[in-house]
Amino acid sequence: MNFTTWGRTYAAAPARHAEPQDEAELRALVARAAADGLRVRAVGAGHSFTDAAVTDGLMLGLDHLSGLESLQRRPDGTALVTVGAGTRLHRLNRLLASWGLAMRNLGDIDRQSIAGAISTGTHGTGARLGGLATQVRGVRLVLPDGSVRSVSDGDAPGSPDRELFEVARLGLGSVGILSAVTLEVVPAYLLRSTERVRPWDEVVGGIDALFDGHDRFDAYWFPGTDRMLTWSHDRVSAAERAEHEASRRGPAGALRTAGAAARSFLDDEVLANGVLGGVMQVAAAAPRTVPRLNAACAAVLGDRTHVAPSDRVMVTRRRVRFAEMEYALPRAALGEVLRELDRWLRAAGEPVPFPVEVRCTAADDVWLSTARGRDTAYVAVHQYHRMPRERYFRAAEEIFVAAGGRPHWGKLHTRTAADLADHYPLDDVARVRAAVDPGGVLRNDYTDRVLGLP
Ligand SMILES: Cc1cc2nc3c(=O)[nH]c(=O)nc-3n(C[C@H](O)[C@H](O)[C@H](O)COP(=O)(O)OP(=O)(O)OC[C@H]3O[C@@H](n4cnc5c(N)ncnc54)[C@H](O)[C@@H]3O)c2cc1C
Known part of the structure; x- marks a missing residue:
């Protein structure tokens, strides 16, 4: 399998490529690759311009982990929606619309996977709006030993789970392979x-x-x-x-699509x-x-x-x-x-x-x-x-x-962890990474360059 980014900026020839059908298969694949001494990366739509998704080990496509897992409506009209991590944004938008819901904000295309988009800090625009990761309330992720952890913003501040959540919702896949993402969404508008x-x-x-x-x-x-x-x-x-x-209703009263x-x-x-x-x-x-x-x-x-x-x-x-x-x-x-x-x-x-x-x-x-x-x-x-x-x-x-x-973590640049240490708590990030990935299974050249070693 040969991989090329959408912008033709990086290519990769991973030793293994797999598209698990479900989370159980994902767990087995990750654990086996780690035991075989391979590094592991997930890829979404390959829309990052950086080598964020590049690996010479196991490359995982999560297109089968896609679609709605659960929907919890709240009295104020917002809802918590859990979707498979491989769900493409265009599918997510259609799914939300069918429930009368929508993302609070989006970037300017919808081809990405939700996991890939949040992992690089994808954002839209709006002086009072945050990027996609700010809309994430929880994630489920598979660790290098094949175990599963669910972490959320409801975990106690400063606790290991809460810190893991911080790096899982925006961390270049450096603390686990996301299998599901819970988003806070709003009534359609x-x-x-x-x-x-x-x-x-x-x-x-x-x-x-x-x-x-x-x-x-x-x-x-x-x-x-x-x-x-x-x-x-x-x-x-x-x-x-x-x-x-x-104005968009046809003679039979049905809404015409714009x-x-x-x-x-x-x-x-x-x-x-x-x-x-x-x-x-x-x-x-x-x-x-x-x-x-x-x-x-x-x-x-x-x-x-x-x-x-x-x-x-x-x-x-x-x-x-x-x-x-x-x-x-x-x-x-x-x-x-x-x-x-x-x-x-x-x-x-x-x-x-x-x-x-x-x-x-x-x-x-x-x-x-x-x-x-x-x-x-x-x-x-x-x-x-x-x-x-x-x-x-x-x-x-x-x-x-x-x-x-x-x-931007997903767009071309030459900065290194040393340059970025003034902007981000990279020591805390390294501590969280080391706790879940002591063998460095989730590293690649890009994480080594921009986050440093765990
Ligand atoms: C035409 C175009 C328009 C764009 N517009 C915008 C924009 O408006 N705003 C903006 O901010 N960015 C934009 N981007 C950048 C893009 O949103 C990001 O690069 C995003 O990461 C791409 O998502 P992806 O699914 O292709 O992820 P990939 O590029 O495939 O992967 C990105 C990262 O996520 C990791 N990853 C993917 N899936 C998982 C998983 N399941 N678990 C753990 N880690 C995972 C990968 O390993 C990699 O580190 C644009 C890019 C293009 C090509």
């Missing part, structure tokens, strides 16, 4: 998505008001252009919701369809055309508003492959970082036909969260997978690191 094209300086100068003024806010720009496309997503009121549903109009302009016209693929091929063959291509892409962007169920608004499609680096920054540093990145891109003349993306989340207390302890802005740089990225990503990373940035 609609979002109004408003897309606007605005002057670059206006967005950067007013970014705090834009972040704080909307439930969710996202901004994109094509390097070298001076306009930004902004997306704001705001929850609609009950009255607007009733009106929206009435079609292409429920998607964004950038998604429909630029990022998803063949246009961007064609643009990338031209850019790769003739890098000098990139400024003109970017100007043309920016020129077709337009204003648009639509209302749709939350997951349909937040989730976009990405068909053109790219490589990505994303850093989490203290919010106060964002404006200057964007100005510096823009200055570098203009001065270097680097051909970059992919947009830069800007998002935010609320501070949280998850040990390895990139938003740990501070309100956070995210800046992501992308490059078409067939074009050189080293110079661009190196320059961007220097700017991000100088501003106190923390790299």
Whole structure:
């Protein structure tokens, strides 16, 4: 079995590959591999750009551990939902919708597995919203000896179980193979998505008001252009919701599903369809055309508003492959970082036909969260997978690191545990890892580099 990440950034040829049918088989596979001296890693959708899922030992695909295990409704309308760890987010969203429920927040695609997404700190955007790991209330995981542990945020603070929960809900699979995840979800809701094209300086100068003024806010720009496309997503009121549903009822009273109009302009016209693929091929063959291509892409962007169920608004499609680096920054540093990145891109003349993306989340207390302890802005740089990225990503990373940035665990970066020790309680993480994995079965090169040895 050969494994390649979605972005074509890493490959692996594991000694063994298995897709257990159930948790009992998963336990036996893990224990046997450990006894045979093999390292063990689970892989979700392979959507990390880093080598987080890479192993030369046993690679486990958990697609069969998918779907609903239990649902517990609460009086306030929220619910605790336990799903198999291999459940893909698109399946999770459909399943939740069928129960009138939804995730509080999502990232911008839905191809990942829930275990993979939480393990790297996947986040969406929203100044008052946390990343996916903040929505996790409990996990069940298989340890290297084949035993099973269930841990949750209900375990006593400071207890071994509570500490294990912290690293299990966001820890690169370094304390066990997750077999089930319990999420706190909310009643289904609609979002109004408003897309606007605005002057670059206006967005950067007013970014705090834009972040704080909307439930969710996202901004994109094509390097070298001076306009930004902004997306704001705001929850609609009950009255607007009733009106929206009435407008979507067919003659027989059945609800029509929202079609292409429920998607964004950038998604429909630029990022998803063949246009961007064609643009990338031209850019790769003739890098000098990139400024003109970017100007043309920016020129077709337009204003648009639509209302749709939350997951349909937040989730976009990405068909053109790219490589990505994303850093989490203290919010106060964002404006200057964007100005510096823009200055570098203009001065270097680097051909970059992919947009830069800007998002935010609320501070949280998850040990390895990139938003740990501070309100956070995210800046992501992308490059078409067939074009050189080293110079661009190196320059961007220097700017991000100088501003106190923390790299996304699933996106390209060069930081090491020594660099990250100021940002995270890595000694505590190592202690928790050593307790459950004294033989280092769950290590790989990436965990060695970014978390250090247990
Ligand atoms: C097109 C695209 C768009 C993206 N958009 C966003 C975004 O909007 N926001 C964002 O924050 N990130 C985003 N990402 C990054 C992505 O969400 C993360 O890299 C995520 O980890 C990918 O999930 P996956 O299921 O593919 O996990 P993988 O990449 O397969 O694995 C990630 C990590 O999880 C571990 N793992 C997987 N399953 C288990 C398990 N059962 N038990 C223990 N460990 C496990 C793996 O070993 C590995 O360490 C995007 C990536 C791509 C390619």
